[in-house]
Every structure is written in structure tokens, then in C-alpha cells.
Amino acid sequence: xxxxxxxxxxxxxxxxxxxxxxxxxxxxxxxxxxxxxxxxxxxxxxxxxxxxxxxxxxxxxxxxxxxxxxxxxxxxxxxxxxxxxxxxxxxxxxxxxxx
Numbered sequence: 001x002x003x004x005x006x007x008x009x010x011x012x013x014x015x016x017x018x019x020x021x022x023x024x025x026x027x028x029x030x031x032x033x034x035x036x037x038x039x040x041x042x043x044x045x046x047x048x049x050x051x052x053x054x055x056x057x058x059x060x061x062x063x064x065x066x067x068x069x070x071x072x073x074x075x076x077x078x079x080x081x082x083x084x085x086x087x088x089x090x091x092x093x094x095x096x097x098x099x
Contacts, residue, residue, distance in 0.1 A: 005059040012065025019072035023079055032084045037077060044073045 026032065047070030054063035 001061070002059070005061045008059065009061035009065035012062060012069050016065070016068030016072040019069060019076055023072065023076050026076070026079045026083060030083050032080050035080065037080050037084070040073055040077050040080065044070060044077060047073060 047066055050066040051063060051070060054060070054066055
């Protein structure tokens with residue numbers, strides 16, 4: 001096991017968790033605002049490339065981390081398509097802790 005692979009895999013796994021937080025917020029708000037589906041689609045394609053590329057480098061931990069970020073981004077895109085035409089909530093968040 002290579003230390004750089006473990007570090008990169010940790011970043012990939014953490015990124016997947018952070019993107020799942022985007023999904024959680026989107027499910028809560030049921031509205032898409034300020035996010036480009038096209039940009040997220042780019043990161044899905046990049047993630048798919050990484051799923052091919054990491055095994056070629058022998059970086060299997062990064063490969064598994066790449067699965068998490070690619071699946072999370074794909075889920076986020078699906079949810080964006082589902083909620084993209086919904087109106088914004090009438091009452092904005094009053095407290096940053098609600099986010």
C-alpha cells in the first residue's frame with residue numbers, strides 16, 4: 001500500500017461524503033439553485049475516467065474512493081433533474097445552523 005494512494009483515497013471518500021451532503025440538502029429543499037448540472041456532469045465523467053485510470057496505476061484505494069465520489073455525483077445529478085423545475089421556498093433560512 002502506498003501512502004499517496006491512501007491520502008488520495010481519503011480525499012476521494014471525503015469528497016463523496018460532502019457530495020452526499022449536497023444531495024441531502026437538495027432532498028430537504030426540493031429545489032435547485034446556483035448549481036450547474038453540466039459542471040457536475042463533467043465531474044462524473046472525470047470520475048469515470050479515474051475508475052479506469054487508478055487501477056492502471058495500481059492505486060486500488062483511490063479506485064474505491066473514486067467509486068464513492070462518482071456514485072455521489074451521479075445521484076446528485078439525478079436529484080437535480082428531479083427538482084430542477086421546482087419553485088424556491090418562500091421563506092429563506094434564517095439561521096446558518098439550519099443549513
